[in-house]
Amino acid sequence: MGNSMRLAFGQIRRVDRETMTDARQLGIDRVHFNLPFDLPAEKRWEYEDLLKFREAADQYGVIVEGMENLPIRFYDKAMLGEEGRNEQIDNVCESIRNLGRAGIPVLGYHFSPSFVWRTSNSAPLGRYGAKVQAFDLALQEQGIDDMDDFGQRRDVPVPDVEFLWENFEYFMKRVLPAAEEYGVTMALHPDDPPVPQLSGIARMFIDLESYKRADELLQSKNWGLLFCIGTFSQMPGGAKNIFEAIEYFGPRKKLVYAHMRDVRGTVPKFHECLLGEGNFDPFEVMYALMHSGFDGFLLSDHVPAIEGDTPWGHRARINDTAYLRGLMEAIDKMENKQERIKQNEQTIG
Ligand SMILES: [Mn+2]
Numbered sequence: 069m070g071n072s073m074r075l076a077f078g079q080i081r082r083v084d085r086e087t088m089t090d091a092r093q094l095g096i097d098r099v100h101f102n103l104p105f106d107l108p109a110e111k112r113w114e115y116e117d118l119l120k121f122r123e124a125a126d127q128y129g130v131i132v133e134g135m136e137n138l139p140i141r142f143y144d145k146a147m148l149g150e151e152g153r154n155e156q157i158d159n160v161c162e163s164i165r166n167l168g169r170a171g172i173p174v175l176g177y178h179f180s181p182s183f184v185w186r187t188s189n190s191a192p193l194g195r196y197g198a199k200v201q202a203f204d205l206a207l208q209e210q211g212i213d214d215m216d217d218f219g220q221r222r223d224v225p226v227p228d229v230e231f232l233w234e235n236f237e238y239f240m241k242r243v244l245p246a247a248e249e250y251g252v253t254m255a256l257h258p259d260d261p262p263v264p265q266l267s268g269i270a271r272m273f274i275d276l277e278s279y280k281r282a283d284e285l286l287q288s289k290n291w292g293l294l295f296c297i298g299t300f301s302q303m304p305g306g307a308k309n310i311f312e313a314i315e316y317f318g319p320r321k322k323l324v325y326a327h328m329r330d331v332r333g334t335v336p337k338f339h340e341c342l343l344g345e346g347n348f349d350p351f352e353v354m355y356a357l358m359h360s361g362f363d364g365f366l367l368s369d370h371v372p373a374i375e376g377d378t379p380w381g382h383r384a385r386i387n388d389t390a391y392l393r394g395l396m397e398a399i400d401k402m403e404n405k406q407e408r409i410k411q412n413e414q415t416i417g
Contacts, residue, residue, distance in 0.1 A: 073358060075393055076100045076133045076325075078367025081380065083121050088128035094386065095393075097129060100325070100367050102136040102176075103218070109139050112159035118170035133365045134174030134255070134325060135167060136294070140183065140219035147181045148224055149235040157239060161246040168250025174324060175247070176294045178257040179236050182269040183220035185261060187212045190373065193332075193339045198372040203261050203302075205336030213267075222267045229270035233281075236272065240286055247290040255294035255324035256282070262303045263335050275303060276313050283322060292322040297353060298329030298340070298369055306334045307348035311356055318360025326357065328392055329369035340370055343388050354395040366392065 077091040078100035091099055101107075101121070108117050118135075125132045143160055146153040167175055191202035213222070226232060240254075247254050262274035272278055279293060295313065303309040317323050330346025331338040343350050357366070371384035 072363045073396070074098055074133070074365040075389065075396060076365045076367045077385075077389060078102070078133075079136075079369065079380075079385070080104070082106045083124045085128075088125065088130050090382075091130055092128060094389065096389070098131050098133050098365060099125060100133050100136065100176075100365070103139065104135075109142070111156075112142065113163040113166050115166040115169050118166050118172060122170050122172060132172050134176055135172050136176030136257075137218075138163065138175070138177050140181075140221070143239065144181060144219070144221055146239045147179060147232070147235055148221065148226065149231065149238070153235075153238075157242050160239075160243050164243060164246045164252050164254075165250045168247075168252045173251060174253050174255055176255045176257060176325070178259070178294075179232070179239075179272055180259045181221040181224065181226065181232075182266050182271070183218055184215055185266050186214050189214045191339055194341055194372040194374070195345055198342070198374045200340045200372040201370055202339035203335070203337065205261075205263060208266060221269070225268040226270050227265070227268065229264070229272055232270055232272050236282070237285060240291070244286065244288050244290060248288060251290075253290045253292060253324050255292055257294040257296050257327075258299040260296060260299040260302070261335050261338075262299055276309065276316065279313070279317070283317075283320075292324040293317055294325060294327065295323045296327040296329070296369065297348070298327055298331055301329075301347045302331050302334055302338050304334055307353075310348055310353055314353075314356045314360045314362070318357070318362050321361060321363070323357075323360070323362050323364055325364040326362070326366040327369035328353075328366050328388065329371075340372060342372055342374075342384060343368075343391050350391065351395055351399075354392070355399055358396070358399055368392070 076098035077096045079102045146156050186201045187207040188202040190199040194200040258273040259271035300309040368388035371381040374384050377383045
């Protein structure tokens with residue numbers, strides 16, 4: 069089959085002995101960080117700070133696959149086309165160069181001023197009452213907002229999505245050359261939830277078409293999808309969006325990495341769940357990914373709060389990570405076995 073799809077221990081928020089050791093003891097030597105608490109981030113990421121991160125991972129024999137989420141304050145003016153955006157863009161370019169210099173090859177980001185939105189963070193809707201993140205557009209329209217503060221903007225009306233497209237083009241055409249020069253691939257996360265607007269702010273990446281448009285606009289080897297399978301599952305029509313995206317972007321080598329997560333239901337109302345209890349069949353999705361030419365990494369994403377778990381969700385994350393690993397191994401073995409049978413038949417024949 070010859071692909072090099074990789075499993076990473078992901079959404080890690082600090083580089084410490086415990087997490088790195090957990091990864092190694094689980095048999096995983098790839099990690100992915102998301103808005104790390106211990107990475108200074110006033111206006112940009114500095115080389116020395118990123119290097120410390122990478123070197124700490126090196127100590128445990130762990131490869132850093134990527135860093136996710138530029139803090140929103142790094143580029144909120146760029147997203148909103150406000151004065152001061154050029155200074156932010158210069159700093160984003162420098163952050164990207166510093167990632168490249170430090171040997172961190174992937175930057176996950178989004179272009180959504182209002183970012184992720186949930187109307188509950190602890191709805192007891194998971195299996196046997198597991199507490200999960202849930203979204204209901206009807207509640208959202210009443211102003212209900214249960215997300216942590218990541219610096220997302222709720223205050224600036226942006227009714228026209230084309231205005232965001234202009235800002236996106238302006239931003240990307242200035243930062244991509246830095247990414248290309250320093251060997252960093254920028255992977256764009258969809259707007260979660262994928263609805264046309266929230267809180268008066270339009271949302272760009274809510275369907276496959278928006279990614280096709282961006283891909284044609286940018287035409288860069290250093291740009292692709294942060295393929296949040298959970299968000300694609302939330303789109304109207306549910307699981308079929310996932311397979312369409314794999315079919316289109318897999319062979320084009322544009323799926324940089326994947327968030328493996330699922331939900332029950334689609335917009336306007338859904339809630340999260342563990343793998344295997346949601347809209348898609350994890351085997352079918354993994355099989356499609358493995359046969360699409362996807363050669364990036366994948367990781368678990370948000371997870372339900374199952375009883376007795378830590379705030380980061382060790383138990384649920386390990387459940388989902390091990391589930392993915394089992395699927396990868398099973399598909400691989402199944403294919404190798406079929407290959408061996410075929411070879412035997414040829415020998416006998
Ligand atoms: Mn995601």
